[in-house]
Amino acid sequence: MAAATLLKFLAMQSIISVTNLSKRYASGFEALKRINLDIHRGEIFALLGPNGAGKTTLIGIICGILVPSAGKVTVDSHDIITDYRAARSLIGLVPQELHTDAFESVWATVSFSRGLFNKPKNPAYIEKVLRALSLWDKKDDKIMTLSGGMKRRVLIAKALSHEPQVLFLDEPTAGVDVELRKDMWQVVRDLRDSGVTIILTTHYIEEAEDMADRIGVINKGGIILVEEKAELMRKLGKKQLTLQLQQQLHALPAELSAFKLTIGEDGSTLIYNYDTKAERTGVATLLGELSRAGLRIRDLQTTQSSLEDIFVGLVSDRQ
Amino acid sequence: MNLKAVQAIYNFEMARTRRTIWQSIVSPVLSTSLYFVVFGAAIGSRITEIEGVPYGSFIVPGLIMLTLLTQSTMNASFGIYFPRFTGTIYEILSAPVSPFEIVLGYVGAAATKSIILGLIILATSWLFVPLRIEHPFWMVTFLVLTAATFSLLGFIIGIWADGFEKLQIVPLLIVTPLTFLGGTFYSTSVLPPVWQTISLFNPVVYLISGFRWSFFEISDVSHTVSVGMTLLFLVVCLITVWWMFKTGYKLKK
Numbered sequence: 420m421a422a423a424t425l426l427k428f429l430a431m432q433s434i435i436s437v438t439n440l441s442k443r444y445a446s447g448f449e450a451l452k453r454i455n456l457d458i459h460r461g462e463i464f465a466l467l468g469p470n471g472a473g474k475t476t477l478i479g480i481i482c483g484i485l486v487p488s489a490g491k492v493t494v495d496s497h498d499i500i501t502d503y504r505a506a507r508s509l510i511g512l513v514p515q516e517l518h519t520d521a522f523e524s525v526w527a528t529v530s531f532s533r534g535l536f537n538k539p540k541n542p543a544y545i546e547k548v549l550r551a552l553s554l555w556d557k558k559d560d561k562i563m564t565l566s567g568g569m570k571r572r573v574l575i576a577k578a579l580s581h582e583p584q585v586l587f588l589d590e591p592t593a594g595v596d597v598e599l600r601k602d603m604w605q606v607v608r609d610l611r612d613s614g615v616t617i618i619l620t621t622h623y624i625e626e627a628e629d630m631a632d633r634i635g636v637i638n639k640g641g642i643i644l645v646e647e648k649a650e651l652m653r654k655l656g657k658k659q660l661t662l663q664l665q666q667q668l669h670a671l672p673a674e675l676s677a678f679k680l681t682i683g684e685d686g687s688t689l690i691y692n693y694d695t696k697a698e699r700t701g702v703a704t705l706l707g708e709l710s711r712a713g714l715r716i717r718d719l720q721t722t723q724s725s726l727e728d729i730f731v732g733l734v735s736d737r738q
Numbered sequence: 739m740n741l742k743a744v745q746a747i748y749n750f751e752m753a754r755t756r757r758t759i760w761q762s763i764v765s766p767v768l769s770t771s772l773y774f775v776v777f778g779a780a781i782g783s784r785i786t787e788i789e790g791v792p793y794g795s796f797i798v799p800g801l802i803m804l805t806l807l808t809q810s811t812m813n814a815s816f817g818i819y820f821p822r823f824t825g826t827i828y829e830i831l832s833a834p835v836s837p838f839e840i841v842l843g844y845v846g847a848a849a850t851k852s853i854i855l856g857l858i859i860l861a862t863s864w865l866f867v868p869l870r871i872e873h874p875f876w877m878v879t880f881l882v883l884t885a886a887t888f889s890l891l892g893f894i895i896g897i898w899a900d901g902f903e904k905l906q907i908v909p910l911l912i913v914t915p916l917t918f919l920g921g922t923f924y925s926t927s928v929l930p931p932v933w934q935t936i937s938l939f940n941p942v943v944y945l946i947s948g949f950r951w952s953f954f955e956i957s958d959v960s961h962t963v964s965v966g967m968t969l970l971f972l973v974v975c976l977i978t979v980w981w982m983f984k985t986g987y988k989l990k991k
């Protein structure tokens with residue numbers, strides 16, 4: 420009884436559940452190695468990983484484009500193989516590659532997508548989507564006359580055309596200019612606010628840092644970390660304190676040997692790395708010791724590692 | 739049943755036909771007219787009639803079949819191959835659509851186009867030669883069955899092909915020769931006995947013979963055998979398509 424309740428609770432919590440998923444391509448290459456992953460209902464999940472890590476492969480399997488070699492995936496507790504209709508109905512996919520028809524108009528291709536998902540025509544809704552993606556004035560244009568960034572937005576419009584509950588964005592901002600990228604992320608935030616679950620991949624880590632609730636890092640076909648973004652930043656983020664001194668130093672004074680300090684190249688700066696997760700970072704003590712040693716501070720600044728630094732650290736550790 | 743998806747695919751394919759209206763309709767009509775001029779006029783002046791039917795009229799059912807077979811295979815194969823080639827197939831694969839619905843959309847559209855073409859050629863023929871249709875019901879049945887069967891064959895080719903050459907090979911090297919050898923321009927009864935027997939292994943013989951029977955009540959083989967063979971071929975194609983989807987053959991990696 421208790422187990423059943425727990426299972427039900429978990430099912431409500433996570434909208435996508437991936438269990439022991441493996442993928443071996445016909446070439447024999449193993450692109451995914453027993454992946455386990457849960458995507459929470461209503462979150463923005465950023466899947467990060469270097470080129471060839473397996474992000475697109477994972478998305479392809481969940482969406483029904485690739486066949487898994489082993490394992491199980493459910494979408495809102497519908498199995499993607501045995502109950503594919505229910506599972507796929509919930510999903511919108513923006514693929515990484517710009518796969519578009521050439522001769523169709525924007526309006527026709529977006530309406531086509533809605534039809535594929537068995538939804539009745541709804542011109543008002545499609546108009547809303549096209550306007551939100553700044554495509555309204557292009558609605559009658561043939562797709563081949565659009566620029567790369569516009570085509571990318573057409574793909575997003577197609578994915579949204581059937582009002583999905585889960586949206587996969589495989590590098591949605593590649594080739595989209597800064598201004599429109601902002602608009603695009605606003606569309607994504609609005610979707611999240613309306614309850615849509617979003618899974619995105621991007622190589623612009625600062626976008627993930629801005630947008631995501633949780634971060635997953637995948638490398639060489641294995642998930643190496645899944646964490647709340649705030650928690651991740653706190654756990655793995657490092658802070659650096661740089662002190663500009665009024666005098667030159669040739670060696671560290673004995674009083675300061677307890678701290679892991681390095682002297683900057685010019686001899687008048689001290690660099691102190693500390694973990695944000697440590698309760699007592701000892702910055703105050705350090706400053707006390709400095710004045711006791713007779714060193715006077717001209718200026719100081721702190722810098723904090725970005726998600727990008729953390730990501731690079733994680734991935735390069737495992738090479 | 740996801741009927742809206744079937745409709746979406748069907749309409750998409752029909753829109754493609756409309757965009758290429760010249761290539762789709764004018765060129766088969768033109769080439770058929772040329773057949774009339776060349777075969778009907780040139781040969782027809784020597785062979786005046788076959789089994790009581792004027793030669794020009796006699797070749798009409800065969801000509802319609804010739805167009806029906808090549809157009810059905812070419813259209814349907816292109817229809818499914820092209821999204822595979824451009825990558826837009828991702829959308830079909832990730833949509834809540836069953837294999838049956840996908841086939842219905844693509845094959846339905848290809849068959850519709852061939853049937854329209856067949857009827858246009860029939861109408862064109864009427865301008866050149868006297869025609870009568872003894873069994874309109876059977877004529878339509880053969881038309882629809884053949885269009886459906888060869889569109890299915892085309893669909894199979896479109897999934898099997900991994901290049902534009904392969905896409906052309908089957909219609910060019912198999913369907914067209916079989917049609918020419920299948921009695922488009924003659925009755926197989928004029929062949930030496932050995933060749934008559936060999937002809938019986940050519941499925942197109944049954945299609946043309948049955949179709950011609952529905953016009954003039956003359957046939958190489960009994961029309962019930964013709965219907966049976968057509969249905970058999972249809973079933974073979976259906977099973978092949980079903981297997982392709984079940985295994986994800988060349989559709990999903």
Ligand SMILES: Nc1ncnc2c1ncn2[C@@H]1O[C@H](COP(=O)(O)OP(=O)(O)OP(=O)(O)O)[C@@H](O)[C@H]1O
Nearest residue numbers: 444446448450469470471472473474475476477991
């Ligand atoms: N059809 C295929 N056959 C064989 N190997 C493949 C195939 N598709 C992908 N791979 C391999 O699987 C691995 C994962 O590819 P995938 O496209 O999932 O990576 P990714 O994380 O999306 O990378 P990127 O950031 O470059 O998009 C790569 O090593 C790739 O070479």
Ligand SMILES: [Mg+2]
Nearest residue numbers: 474475476515
């Ligand atoms: Mg990718």
